Amino acid sequence: MSLAQPESVMLRAGCKINLHLEITGVRENGYHELDTLFFPLPEPYDTITIAKAPANTGLNLRCPAISIPTEKNIIYKSWEKYAAATGWRPDLNVAVEKGIPDGAGLGGGSSDAAVMLNYLNKYSPNKLTPESLNTLAVTIGADVPFFLNNVPAHATGIGDILSPSNISLAGYSLVLICPEISISTPWAFDAWDKTILGNNADNNPKEILTSTTSKDRKHSSRALWLFNSFEVVVYSAFPKLRAYKEKLMSFGAEGAVMSGSGSSIFALYREMEQAKRAATALQAEGVATYLHHL
Template sequence: MTDSASLPQDTQSATRPALPVRLKAGCKINLYLRITGVRENGYHELDTLFYPLSEPSDTLDIEEGAAGSGLTLVCERADLCTERNTLHKAWRVFAETTGFRPDLRLTLTKGVPDGAGLGGGSADAAAFLNFLNASAGKVALNDEELNEVAARIGADVPFFLKNVPARATGIGEILVPCEVDLSGFTLLLACPPEHVSTPWAFKAWDDRYANKMDIDATERLTLSAHMFTRPSSRALWLFNSFESVVFAAFPKLRAYKGSLIRHGAAAVVMSGSGASLFALYREMEKAMQASESLMREGVKTFIHHL
């Protein structure tokens, strides 16, 4: 079985991935996340910095499906085997765009927790889109076209196509790759058992702050800079607009953040709409101690040496 985290980007090549194939889809954190406004259609304008992580990760095992079956999705979690899953949506949108409709059986093994703000479903969709495009031969899409397809599936999906640090604006679909140097730090990712719904988090933010966004664009950016750059970490450029509303509803998350800071973190920030938090440590030993402390409280942790 082929084991590949990313597939060739030369989609016009005659070489196609041999089946069965195994894909690994990682996750992301938001080094900062600012909500800058709300559109008339209800979508939120964002300014965020995506940073990819290899773990935790999901695994996608792809093999040939029965003739005429389209996509068959298998997962030990029945709630994920529905037409609403991003993998089904990726297959449908790619088929509608290119006419390429392979019969595939896809087994999804989850490692990225739900409701953690890590983009696991988006990462899965992007890995699958790259696979489909690498398999599509003459109807394969160029980078711009594939990015447009990805954006139709979800706002975070285009980021995972390239999987490099990138600043995202708009509703998250306008991406500019950027260099982020965190070398020398140890990153601790904490994934508490709490589950935070992204739609709930946006509504909670709207209920508390949206009326303050009824101003022109220049004032809005100024307001957001003052409202959401409170010292939520020891590095003021690392922050998250969601923290105030999420921590109010999930006080344990605030407590976990406090624990990470007490263990000597240089910065601690919630990722996405939560519930995961990441901490940057200058000393690996302190990160390990913090990890052990949280694991004793039932919190899963992942250590990345950057």
């Protein structure tokens, strides 16, 4: 039995960081194999208001921060694909207030898609099983399945093969910064291909990517190994981001690393006072900064 659909509901779509992100291979179709550890954060977040709409009006989407046709928006795609899978096509008015910056590596679009899918499946008369919903989510975006459950998860494949992670950052303070630099994920992958694979054209990509250039590449403490394969190309193109990372480290961080394909960077501190000083310093430079005590 389905729940009664509310007239209107306001939902939050949180973000994610990648505690580590390693590109481990390239498929024949050009997709990249990843080994990454997703960790959810409640802020920054997008606010999504979903309300019933008049019959036969379909999905009316308002998202002033993103100037693309409605049918290309990931929320619309989620609604459309859910309808195709279940036959339930509710008429809705959806308004999105963006708090997660675009091109920051925080998964804002995927998070929005997951919120829409969870909403639809909660009130649908034709609910999908968790497994079927996950399968549908993969067709929308590789990160979407993670956001359906929004708990720490280890991911492989193209980021879509998830397994639960018991990683705990309890006691740490985390500073997340979102510089006003937008980085396209396709650009980052292309730059990585040209830089890493291009410099090793005579080698097999798998051999390149599993070489022992890093002694702790398969270390038993890998879960806490802060690493991001994209940093080598992103910092070359955007040196200001490297400077921000170094500044975060200068306040005594245990580690700092870029999330996703950038441009956001986070740092972990054992002492809240260290984190507060780092956050204050970056805010003084006009950088959007979020402080979390985990």
